[in-house]
Amino acid sequence: MATTTTTISSSLVTPPPTARALHHHHRCPSRLPVGAAPSLALRARRRRPAMVAASSSLLEAPEEVAARKLYVGNIPRTVTNDELAAMFADHGTVDRAEVMYDKYTGRSRRFGFVTMSTPEEANAAIESLNETEVGGRKIKVNVTESFLPNIDRSAPEPEPVFVDSQYKVYVGNLAKSVTTEMLKNFFSEKGQVLSATVSRIPGTSKSKGYGFVTFSSDEEVEAAVSTFNDAELEGQPIRVNKA
The missing domain is CATH 3.30.70.330 (RRM (RNA recognition motif) domain)
Structure with missing residues (x-):
């Protein structure tokens, strides 16, 4: 009796998934809906580096921040944040400039803070701008606060007794x-x-x-x-x- 052999095209056969493939599918489900446009996936990938950069800035040591943050005092009341930043732009990159305002009157308190990108730029700004005149007023520019890691905070000096009064x-x-x-x-x-x-x-x-x-x-x-x-x-x- 003759034996009949049936040949099936390999293109019609779907091989069973391996255990490794099943495991990968279970652990890594798609984060995007089926049929999502490629641009959506691209935008999702582009957001990740910004998140990393933002989190890394939080790891900067306090002394490094203090070394590049400047106090700017005795400025005219008309100076805005942008104008304050422009005053320091010639001496490096200004990360942030902020004029302080009275929360009750809304008027400038005649001082603000400027954060430069490096301590070297902060020092250059101090040397160039401290005691210079802006709007007829001599401004004060110095580092906000020295970082003193070895200070003993456990035993502060006793304060004199405060005598209160209606005046x-x-x-x-x-x-x-x-x-x-x-x-x-x-x-x-x-x-x-x-x-x-x-x-x-x-x-x-x-x-x-x-x-x-x-x-x-x-x-x-x-x-x-x-x-x-x-x-x-x-x-x-x-x-x-x-x-």
Whole structure:
């Protein structure tokens, strides 16, 4: 009896999936809908490097950030963020420029911060711009704060007892170096200062950047506000108003 042999074209046979292929399909499902346009997949891939760059900037050491961030004081009230950035653009790449505004009045507080791309550019800007005139005012340019990793914060100096009074002023934008004694002596020029205090982070010697001064009369408070508001203390213009 003759034997009949049937030949099947290999193009019509789908081989069974291997175990490895099944495993890969299970672990790596498609992230895009079936039939999605190639441009959609391309856009999805392009977003990933930006996310990596943003996350890597968060890993920058605090001392590196402090070394390239500048305080700019005594600027005219009319200076905007863009104008502040333009002032520093000749000395390197400006990562950020921001004028500080009073949250109640909306007026410029006459100071701001500029972050350069490198410490070298920050130093160049200090050398070129500090004590130069902008709009008839001599501006102050310096590094915001030195990074002091070895400072002992466990045993801060005890502060004098603060004597409160109804005749009191708030003093803002204090430099980090201002102490309670310095604040008291500064305001003693205009009246009898009962007491003064610089607010600090509890348990440390680090200033919060503001304080209070008390007097014996309302006239002394008025004299302190009119005399010392926008005056410079330790290289920074301070803000003084009734507490």
